[in-house]
Amino acid sequence: MEITKVNYMILIGAILTSCSQQPKRSTVTWPEAEIPVAAIKPFSRIIHSDTVVDNYYWLNDYFKKGPDSTHVVKYLEAENVYTYEMMKSTESLQAKLFDEMKSRIKEKDESVPYLKNGYYYYRRTDEGKQYYKLCRKKGSLDAKEEVLLDVDEMAKGYPYFAVGGSSVSPDNKLLAYGIDTVSRREYTLYIKNLETGEVYADKIDRTSGGATWAADNKTIFYTSKNPVTLLSEKIKRHTLGTDSKQDVTVYEEKDNTNYIGVGKSKNAQYILIYSGATLSSEVFYLDANDPNGKFRVFQPRMKEVLYSVIPLADRFLILTNDEATNFKVMQCPLDKTGKENWTEFIPHRPDVLVEGIEEFKNHLVISERKNGLTNLAIRNLSNHSEHYLEMGEPAYKVFSSTNEEYDSEVVRYGYTSLVTPSSTYDYNMESREKTLLKQQEVLGGYNAEQYVTERLFATAKDGIKVPISLVYKQGTKKDGSAPLYLYAYGSYGASMDATFSSSRLSLLDRGFIFAIAHIRGGEEMGRQWYEDGKMMKKINTFTDFIDCGEYLIAQKYTSKGHLYAEGGSAGGLLMGAVINMAPDLWNGVIAAVPFVDVVNTMLDESIPLTTNEYDEWGNPNNKEAYEYMKSYSPYENIEAKDYPNLLVTTGLHDSQVQYFEPAKWVAKLRATKTGDQVILLKTDMDFGHGGASGRFDYLKDQALEYAFFLKLEGIDD
Incomplete structure (x- = not known):
């Protein structure tokens, strides 16, 4: 679905x-x-x-x-x-x-490296290989390469193999990652010591694939799935070296119409739990330095009101559709998060949909949509000045890309159109200088x-x-x-x-x-x-x-x-x-x-x-x-009439549409049909919703x- x-x-x-x-x-x-x-x-x-x-x-x-x-x-x-x-x-x-x-595909290639906590991370693909290697270099792109996961090697012998939600601990020493070998989006979590190469005995089944590290480098939070419905039902806390059967449930969703997930704020100060359906949502938060503490509700869920939370150094921003069809941005103090403390930061505009916010120490990058086209607005938090990036094509897509560093003046964004290959840019929000880092190379x-x-x-x-x-x-x-x-x-x-x-x-x-x-x-x-x-x-x-x-x-x-x-x-x-x-x-x-x-x-x-x-x-x-x-x-x-020629595809292990x-x-x-049009059905007997991996x-x-x-x-x- x-x-x-x-x-x-x-x-x-x-x-x-x-x-x-x-x-x-x-x-x-x-x-x-x-x-x-x-x-x-x-x-x-x-x-x-x-x-x-x-x-x-x-x-x-x-x-x-x-x-x-x-x-x-x-x-x-x-x-x-x-x-x-x-x-x-x-x-x-x-x-x-x-x-x-x-x-047309460049087989030997690598993604644009991004900086996080002192390391440059990237994926590298080799000629003739189906998957990739997850790599990093410390401090400089000239440093020695570390291969964190060799997915080409890990996938051998599996008709389907997917790695989900790889996450490095704050001290850069441990890697949490999920593996799905059936294509039902049901991942088993593992922990790898990046200094020794050892994969720990910790093994957590039936997860959504990602793990969120607390500041202590030994506690992770993850989403646990129901084995039958595959619904994300619980957020659990796991301490390294303990039996996952003893993991503590820190949040359980009682409403089976909601999806839930857990993550960390960009400024690394908070662990955030999000619970949401199509019409309403709710956020819980915890100091990342207090992993055994109790999650607090940011604002209890409200009927037909969606909201999400963006922590800044001195306040929270709230993106919400409360009395704002196309969403508006509110703000509140760090210690007073209820709706009664919300004040307007960016007002609702009937012709502009606010889709998301990328936060930085001194700037915000606001993803907007107007007249069917995406835009990025750059707002200075000090003087509240704002400007937009220029695109220049009649139909395109622009989006905020991987931006892990909170204290940065540079936003990385992606751009593509029906004729422009996928492109990655760095944009200095102060000087307004744009640098093309890489454009998808189309061989031939x-x-x-x-x-x-x-x-x-x-x-x-x-x-x-x-x-x-x-x-x-x-x-x-x-x-x-x-x-x-x-x-x-x-x-x-x-x-x-x-x-x-x-x-x-x-x-x-x-x-x-x-x-x-x-x-x-x-x-x-x-x-x-x-x-x-x-x-x-x-x-x-x-x-x-x-x-x-x-x-x-x-x-x-x-x-x-x-x-x-x-x-x-x-x-x-x-x-x-x-x-x-x-x-x-x-x-x-x-x-x-x-x-x-x-x-x-x-x-x-x-x-x-x-x-x-x-x-x-x-x-x-x-x-x-x-x-x-x-x-x-x-x-x-279905009625007795002439239908068009039809090719239908499915996967035997599809978890989204059975x-x-x-x-x-x-x-x-x-x-039932009349006429001689052909109807073909092809079932991938080894795969699920996304097809081959x-x-x-x-x-x-x-x-x-x-x-x-x-x-x-x-x-x-």
């Missing part, structure tokens, strides 16, 4: 676009492969006096460890064979695409001037203007003949900004236009943009996307026979809804790990993350919410997806 930052970058990188010369097209033919047929085993769902028969409910038996568990695996394997047979004619194209995309001679980026606005059915960012190769004809790939997400207030992808060039250079529809449900146009695309207004998300597609056709960027769509996770729900509502608009659709069985999932509290989602979708135990989500749930609304949602959806679509393996999935749409366009080279 939810999508993370890492999953977002993978999905955006997997998306397609446009070109100048029209490629040769061949007739599209598909082989005569045996189509898998899922057994029909009727199951009745009865709620609110409404009876619904689900013929494919049994497909959740692998997850539920039910009697049909083995049959589920066999069915998924049969679907994989079918997908392989149907796509076999594209094998050489997939290999070519993979080689192309991989050849990439020239940004060969591509064009635009920003358009489509008019939705209710008159709202919906932004569209797009990119294509110079010379692309706007006569309706170009294939266009339209992407969106549209949930959780997650904004899909215009970012660069070197993989995408393989489609741009073959004639595709790539477009992002910034539809309601995201937060591109402010908090209200999100509010108008959730709960009982969710339909706006789907109609916005359809309206964007129709607008692009009307403006002759493409035509019905050449319009494609993609979305993943909650964006997969979008795909399922729009092919029900406007099936003839799309020639092909990719639905990645799609959340398509909304009602059944939201009724089952044993499914991971379900209760956390009530404020996003509604609780179907409420009749009004049930009827509304049933009206749009893709699985509930495999059985797309599996049931595909089975029901096949049994290696930095090249995921390109094989991209190659398959690209080949699917290129085949539909009759492009085989």
